Amino acid sequence: MSENRNRVNKRSGGGFGGGPMGSFAGPKVKAKDFKGTLKRLLNYLKPQRMNFILVFIFAIASTIFNIVGPKISGKAITRLVEGLVGKFTVMSQNAALLKAGKPGNIPVPGIDFQYIGDILLLLLGLYVISTLFGFLQQYIMAGVAQKTVYNLRKEVEDKISRLPLKFFDSRTHGEILSRVTNDVDNISTTLQQSLTQLITSIVTIVGVIIMMLTISPMMTLVVILTLPLYIVITTLVAKHSQKFFAAQQKEVGELNGHVEEMYTGHKIVKVFGHEKDSIKEFENINDRLYKAGWKAQFISGIIMPMMRFVSNIGYVIVCVVGGYLATLGKISIGDIQAFIQYSNQFTQPIVQTANIANIIQSTVASAERVFELLDEVEEISDTADAKIIEFPKGEVKFDNVDFSYKPEEPLIENMNLDVKQGHTIAIVGPTGAGKTTLVNLLMRFYEINSGKIMIDGVDIRDIKRGALHNMFGMVLQDTWLFNGTIMDNIAYGREGATEEEVIQAAKAAHAHHFIKTLPDGYNTILNEEASNISQGQKQLLTIARAILANPTIMILDEATSSVDSRTEVYIQKAMTELMKGRTSFVIAHRLSTIRDAELILVMNKGSIIEMGNHNELLAKKGFYADLYNSQFSGANLDSEVI
Known part of the structure; x- marks a missing residue:
């Protein structure tokens, strides 16, 4: 900064x-x-x-x-x-x-x-x-x-x-x-x-x-x-x-x-x-x-x-x-x-x-x-026959996807993935493995080199970009709140949201209680960096905003990495409510938070090296098992991460 x-x-x-x-x-x-x-x-x-x-x-x-x-x-x-x-x-x-x-x-x-x-x-x-x-x-x-x-x-x-x-x-x-x-x-x-x-x-x-x-x-x-x-x-x-x-x-x-x-x-x-x-x-x-x-x-x-x-x-x-x-x-x-x-x-x-x-x-x-x-190169424009999926279900498929930031340094090669509606997909791996890149490709922030990414059987390049983004809701590690009231910050999730809908979203995110304890409640003004509330409270507000947006697919990127254990419990409850009935992609370092995911992708150097649920991956005694055990036994994985 x-x-x-x-x-x-x-x-x-x-x-x-x-x-x-x-x-x-x-x-x-x-x-x-x-x-x-x-x-x-x-x-x-x-x-x-x-x-x-x-x-x-x-x-x-x-x-x-x-x-x-x-x-x-x-x-x-x-x-x-x-x-x-x-x-x-x-x-x-x-x-x-x-x-x-x-x-x-x-x-x-x-x-x-x-x-x-x-x-x-x-x-x-x-x-x-x-x-x-x-x-x-x-x-x-x-x-x-x-x-x-x-x-x-x-x-x-x-x-x-x-x-x-x-x-x-x-x-x-x-x-x-x-x-x-x-x-x-x-x-x-x-x-x-x-x-x-x-x-x-x-x-x-x-x-x-x-x-x-x-x-x-x-x-x-x-x-x-x-x-x-x-x-x-x-x-x-x-x-x-x-x-x-x-x-x-x-x-x-x-x-x-x-x-x-x-x-x-x-x-x-x-x-x-x-x-x-x-x-x-x-x-x-x-x-x-x-x-x-x-x-x-x-x-x-x-x-x-x-x-x-x-x-x-x-x-x-x-x-x-x-x-x-x-x-x-x-x-x-x-x-x-x-x-x-x-x-x-x-x-x-x-x-x-x-x-x-x-x-x-x-x-x-x-x-x-x-x-x-x-004169900078712009995003590729929507095609003339670009579609809008009226009632998206949230089925996601990666078909032989290749991607690289630089042509001489391939990052993701031949990735295949099939995600069913309503499933939670956890993505784990060391720093630089390609976890966030995967999400950026899914939202078409970057264009893939080859292959296809499909939502509900439709190539995302054939979907209007605005309609594609509207399918997603995001809760990131770095919370973004603007200078304004708490009511306005939550209502940012959906245009035209009523005060009652905002309050219901805050209750679902377990944020209503702490908001009511503030001197001005929902009319409390957040300062420029929202430093007048705690990090955990910021995160609950962003979850409330995502709940109000009612997206088809949720992306949660390290949402609990910078809060204490007690606040993490509230955030986990709020995220459980948020992910209910939605296809969710969860990027997490704390492996204890993703045990219940239907599918866990273990990534390293841009490739999916392991795939399965928590118990299946532990039984394999591979990279995920070592990574999981290291968080509870303090094992040294430096050689394997490299």
Whole structure:
């Protein structure tokens, strides 16, 4: 469990960090096929293409209305400066005339406040319109992103329900969860935020360059010449900080994994006195995380001061060149002021674009992991003429069945078995003998290599998979109960079950008494791991659920292996009630629990090596007899199990 959680933590631990204002992205996780995956991801936007086009148009409109502001405000400043200069010039002329004894009655011009006021109103209108377009852009993009990710999540969920058991057996839960949650969330965030930022940044860069060119091509050249410096700084910082971000992610995963292990196993840690070792290990991981995190954040954090330094150099050069051009009368004061604003606006979208490029790399890598899941081989679909056995009896037959997880390592070979309706079949044998595999084949969780498995004379491959599963009820060693009331957990066995039916099932499972002793009875809430009731009580609830389901065939896998002897008696009584009139397959290590089985299969290395009832197998004095006697006399069977 800790490994699974650790995998998830490692995926989400580092994220996108960096300098001030989120100026620099963390380590890039590259996709194997960037172009192919990006093209496939963009296909998910096709149903939303009209909305996406609107987003693009609104983003351009919002940016354009925002960009023209400095140019227009420059006109107001120019008119204001001209008015002030004209006023001071005429006043100086009048003063000179008066000093010369002449009448200084040249009319003093005023400042054109009407023109300036009109400009300010125009600017206000432009910025309001820009904000409105920006709002519409975000509103529509939120719908585009959420609808796209909704469809992707739905596709992933549908895919998981169609995947065979071997897919889940070959991967950790943490890896699957990481793809279903973290990777899909990464795609969602990028579609919602980064995509519109990318559009806005590109439009801003292009628009600002155009506006600067309309003012002064020479000063525009000065600003563009600083662009390589931005690229060099970003590249150098990325190169040096990436390894520290990767180390930070790794250590966050290690730290979270350690904390989870110590939390879940804190009783064991205390019992064996390893508190100091646990604290020491935590401190070591925490120290490594501190060092890696400090270096990553410091190196990425210097990007903005360096960007500002380059920007200031450009600012100084622009002021000098602009002042020189103004003295020649080739440019107005207002245009210089507008150009300085544009040069400042030029920096931010460049940094944003570099940052978003990193984010898109990571997003495409996430999409690739999701698509790998979507491309997994599914369960074999039901045939067009698949049957439903309306009233199954529960007769089971294995006919020359061969099966292997790997082609080069056969597990079950030429298995033949004939089980009558209502019989109890016990399956015993050492670990890895193939006991659980036999049950998985029966429920068609795995496909057999050759032969046939039949229920009531019908090949299970000719039965609808859902109908096949509905014939079975399962009580496993590892109980599964969800966070909810006891009533809901038992009722999970059959849709639409009434409260009275749930109580009757609990009574049949000998669970009613302990349930009534709980403070809230059947309304008692089980926590996430159902740790507020005992292991034996959990098992009784799962048996009650199986009784309520009323299956034709029961599978009991080590159902009493982790309870005390007194609880085992209750569970045995409940299982006896559960198996009454049903075909039952019982996997057990405690051989005392299967003495009454009509047939006992003794398995070793995938083959049935002995078959018969309890007395017949004891009389043979073979593997079963040795196994049975070992549980009561302590005999050593190591050589025979191997």
